[in-house]
Structures are given as C-alpha cells and as structure tokens.
Amino acid sequence: MSLILHELVGDQGRCFSPFCWRSAMALAHKGLEWESRRTSFAGIAAIGGGQRMVPVLDHDGTLVGDSWAIAEHLEARFPERPSLFGGPAGRAYAVFMQNWTATQLHAPIFRMIAADLYERIDPVDRDYFRQSREQRLGRPLAEVQAERDAMLPAFRAGLEPMRMTLKSQPFLGGAQPTYSDYLPFGALQWARIMSPYRLLADDDPLHAWFGRCLELHGSFARNVPAYW
Amino acid sequence: MSLILHELVGDQGRCFSPFCWRSAMALAHKGLEWESRRTSFAGIAAIGGGQRMVPVLDHDGTLVGDSWAIAEHLEARFPERPSLFGGPAGRAYAVFMQNWTATQLHAPIFRMIAADLYERIDPVDRDYFRQSREQRLGRPLAEVQAERDAMLPAFRAGLEPMRMTLKSQPFLGGAQPTYSDYLPFGALQWARIMSPYRLLADDDPLHAWFGRCLELHGSFARNVPAYW
Numbered sequence: 001m002s003l004i005l006h007e008l009v010g011d012q013g014r015c016f017s018p019f020c021w022r023s024a025m026a027l028a029h030k031g032l033e034w035e036s037r038r039t040s041f042a043g044i045a046a047i048g049g050g051q052r053m054v055p056v057l058d059h060d061g062t063l064v065g066d067s068w069a070i071a072e073h074l075e076a077r078f079p080e081r082p083s084l085f086g087g088p089a090g091r092a093y094a095v096f097m098q099n100w101t102a103t104q105l106h107a108p109i110f111r112m113i114a115a116d117l118y119e120r121i122d123p124v125d126r127d128y129f130r131q132s133r134e135q136r137l138g139r140p141l142a143e144v145q146a147e148r149d150a151m152l153p154a155f156r157a158g159l160e161p162m163r164m165t166l167k168s169q170p171f172l173g174g175a176q177p178t179y180s181d182y183l184p185f186g187a188l189q190w191a192r193i194m195s196p197y198r199l200l201a202d203d204d205p206l207h208a209w210f211g212r213c214l215e216l217h218g219s220f221a222r223n224v225p226a227y228w
Numbered sequence: 229m230s231l232i233l234h235e236l237v238g239d240q241g242r243c244f245s246p247f248c249w250r251s252a253m254a255l256a257h258k259g260l261e262w263e264s265r266r267t268s269f270a271g272i273a274a275i276g277g278g279q280r281m282v283p284v285l286d287h288d289g290t291l292v293g294d295s296w297a298i299a300e301h302l303e304a305r306f307p308e309r310p311s312l313f314g315g316p317a318g319r320a321y322a323v324f325m326q327n328w329t330a331t332q333l334h335a336p337i338f339r340m341i342a343a344d345l346y347e348r349i350d351p352v353d354r355d356y357f358r359q360s361r362e363q364r365l366g367r368p369l370a371e372v373q374a375e376r377d378a379m380l381p382a383f384r385a386g387l388e389p390m391r392m393t394l395k396s397q398p399f400l401g402g403a404q405p406t407y408s409d410y411l412p413f414g415a416l417q418w419a420r421i422m423s424p425y426r427l428l429a430d431d432d433p434l435h436a437w438f439g440r441c442l443e444l445h446g447s448f449a450r451n452v453p454a455y456w
Contacts, residue, residue, distance in 0.1 A: 086317025
C-alpha cells in the first residue's frame with residue numbers, strides 16, 4: 001500500500017497549511033505510514049487529476065482532494081484502526097467544529113499573521129499570495145496585520161467555548177483526541193510555524209491542550225521548525 | 229416507574245426555562261413518560277433534597293438536579309432506548325455545544341429579552357428576578373433590552389457555525405437529533421415562549437432547523453403558548 005500526502009511548503013521547508021495538518025494528524029491517528037510530498041502553490045497543478053488545492057492524498061494511485069474528503073476516506077478505508085470521528089454523532093461534531101474553526105480561528109488568525117505568511121511562503125508564490133489575499137482583504141497585508149494587538153483579546157475571548165470544554169476533558173474529542181481536535185489544532189499549528197506572534201497566553205488552558213496535541217503520535221507535529 | 233420533572237413556571241403557565249427544556253427534550257428523546265411539576269423560583273426549596281435550581285428530575289424518589297446530570301442519568305439508566313449523545317465522541321460534542329450555547333445563545337438572548345422575561349415570570353418571583361439580574365447586568369433590565377436591535381446582527385452572525393453545519397445535515401447531531409440539538413433548541417424555545425421579539429429571520433436556515441426540532445416527539449414543544 002502506498003500513501004502519499006501532497007502538502008504545501010513554504011521557504012526553508014516549512015509545511016504550514018492548516019488543512020494539510022488536519023490530514024497529517026488524521027493519517028497519524030490511524031497509525032498509517034505515509035510519504036509527505038511537498039509543493040508550492042504554483043506546483044499544485046503538477047499533482048495531476050485536476051487537483052487545484054492541497055492537501056491531496058494519493059492512495060495507491062487514487063487521488064483524494066480536500067481535507068474533509070481525506071478524513072472520510074481514511075475512516076471508510078481503515079475502519080479497523082482507531083476511529084477519527086467516533087461514530088455518526090462524532091462525525092457531526094467534526095462538521096460543526098470545522099465550521100467553528102473556520103469562523104473563530106482561521107478568519108482572525110489569517111488577519112493577525114497575514115504579512116508573516118507572505119514572508120515565509122515559497123518565494124515563487126509571493127506575488128500570487130499577495131495579490132489574491134489583498135483582493136480578499138481589500139487592504140495591504142501589512143496594514144491588516146498591524147492591527148493584531150487590538151484583535152487579540154477578542155480572538156482569545158472567542159475561544160471560550162473550547163476553553164470551557166477543556167476544563168472537564170483533556171481533548172475536544174473527550175478522553176481521547178478525535179478529528180474534532182485536529183481541526184483547531186491545524187489552525188494553531190499554521191500560526192506556530194509561520195509567525196512568532198503568540199496567539200495563546202502561556203497560562204491559557206488552550207495552550208496546555210495544544211501541547212498535548214503536539215505530543216500525540218510520537219510528537220511528530222512538535223518536531224518541526226516553529227516559533228512557539 | 230415514576231419520573232417527575234420539576235420545572236420553572238412563569239405567569240399563565242409558561243414553562244420557559246431553557247435548562248428545563250433540555251431535560252424535557254431528553255426525556256422525550258428516550259421515549260419516556262413523565263409528569264411535569266411546576267414551580268416558581270420561590271418554590272424551588274420546597275422540592276426538597278437541598279435542591280436550589282431547576283430542573284430537578286425525581287426518578288422513583290431519587291432527585292437528580294442540573295440538566296447535564298439529568299441527561300447523563302437518563303443515558304446511563306436507559307441505555308436500551310435511543311442514545312442521547314451517540315457515544316463518547318457525541319458526549320464530548322454535547323459538552324462543547326453546551327459551552328457554545330452558553331456564550332453564543334444564552335448570554336446575548338438574556339440581554340435581548342431581559343425585560344420581557346421580567347413581565348412574564350410568576351409575579352411572586354419578580355422582585356427576586358429584577359434584583360438578581362440587574363445586579364448581574366449592572367443596569368436596569370429595560371435599558372439593556374432597549375439595545376436589542378443593535379445587538380441582533382452580531383447575535384445572528386455569531387450563529388454562523390451552526391448555520392453552516394445545518395447546510396449539510398438536518399440536525400446538529402447529524403441525520404438524527406441528539407442532545408447537541410436540544411442545547412441551542414432550549415435557548416431559542418425560552419425566547420419563543422417569553423418574548424415576541426423575533427430572534428431568527430424567517431429565511432434563516434436556523435429557523436427551519438428550529439421548526440424541525442419543534443416537530444420532534446409528537447410536536448410537544450410546539451404545542452405550548454408561544455410567540456413565534
């Protein structure tokens with residue numbers, strides 16, 4: 001069996017995409033071995049199969065694009081291995097958590113590290129990145145990022161439901177991590193790899209949870225170049 | 229077997245507590261029959277057993293206080309009936325959803341209907357309610373409620389993760405409702421019973437989901453005096 005995960009890479013080999021981290025954690029959760037194959041934004045088309053985004057999982061020659069589809073693929077194909085979702089209600093949880101992560105983590109984090117991302121992506125991608133992201137934001141990346149100190153308190157406050165939950169259980173998935181953990185984890189790992197800006201206070205219970213996630217599956221997510 | 233649910237009642241027999249609605253929906257989900265016994269805030273102490281809040285479930289003489297404890301009690305005692313949580317990951321979902329509901333629904337809804345609540349609670353509770361709630365808010369109930377039109381857009385926007393989730397599945401629990409649905413349902417049912425103020429736009433997908441919840445279990449939650 002061959003499993004290849006096509007992932008986004010920045011300068012200095014930084015594997016930074018939050019969506020790719022979801023898939024890497026899912027593969028590790030299933031106890032699978034895989035080869036990481038790295039691409040710039042510019043190189044995605046060369047993966048083939050009409051893929052236009054990463055992650056893409058190549059499973060014995062079958063290409064599965066989109067992190068959610070990859071999670072469902074792994075859950076369906078490896079049912080005898082630890083469950084990613086924990087059944088239909090747990091799958092529904094992951095759907096909700098994916099949407100919560102999009103609004104409460106991805107959107108504000110992107111604004112807070114926009115210029116840091118630009119500096120650390122593959123140089124070949126910089127013009128594309130600046131143009132597409134500034135069009136989305138309607139303003140220069142640096143100007144948006146310059147407001148991050150003012151954004152930080154609301155960002156941290158917005159994570160309160162997660163913080164409250166982790167008071168009564170070690171993982172969002174309960175006693176053990178599930179894909180519902182890997183969704184916000186991917187967002188924070190993205191920031192940790194691409195920006196020195198500290199999104200979480202040291203004494204925040206979310207920081208302790210993030211540390212537990214970094215230690216999962218042989219600490220492979222901890223052992224990458226990162227700022228915090 | 230005897231199941232008695234002690235619930236909070238307002239004027240004109242309105243059973244309005246969002247926490248009591250969670251428990252009522254949980255009992256109905258399990259297909260159980262129960263007797264609803266109603267109390268004002270002032271009457272809670274008369275339930276006995278040192279109980280100071282409702283809901284309280286009296287199961288063959290054993291008192292279980294707190295809506296979460298009631299849900300766990302029902303799940304543990306009636307495992308052969310439809311699961312409330314859907315396994316450990318689904319239970320973890322409910323923990324998260326309870327915290328999300330507290331911050332995204334209960335807190336803003338309370339402010340938007342504070343004076344409406346005062347008008348419709350049992351007259352015997354009014355002084356207690358005004359005093360305790362104005363102390364918490366630091367301002368008169370009517371003054372806080374008067375800002376509701378300005379609060380409404382942010383309230384509706386804050387429900388976006390739930391709205392996105394219901395685009396791909398009929399219930400928060402997935403194909404079928406779970407306790408994760410009953411948590412935000414209880415909050416909206418509270419508002420529906422106690423205030424004419426329309427929290428959800430008619431064309432909001434959340435309105436359609438709320439309608440589906442009202443129809444569950446023989447539509448018993450729909451068939452109570454309410455404003456919308």
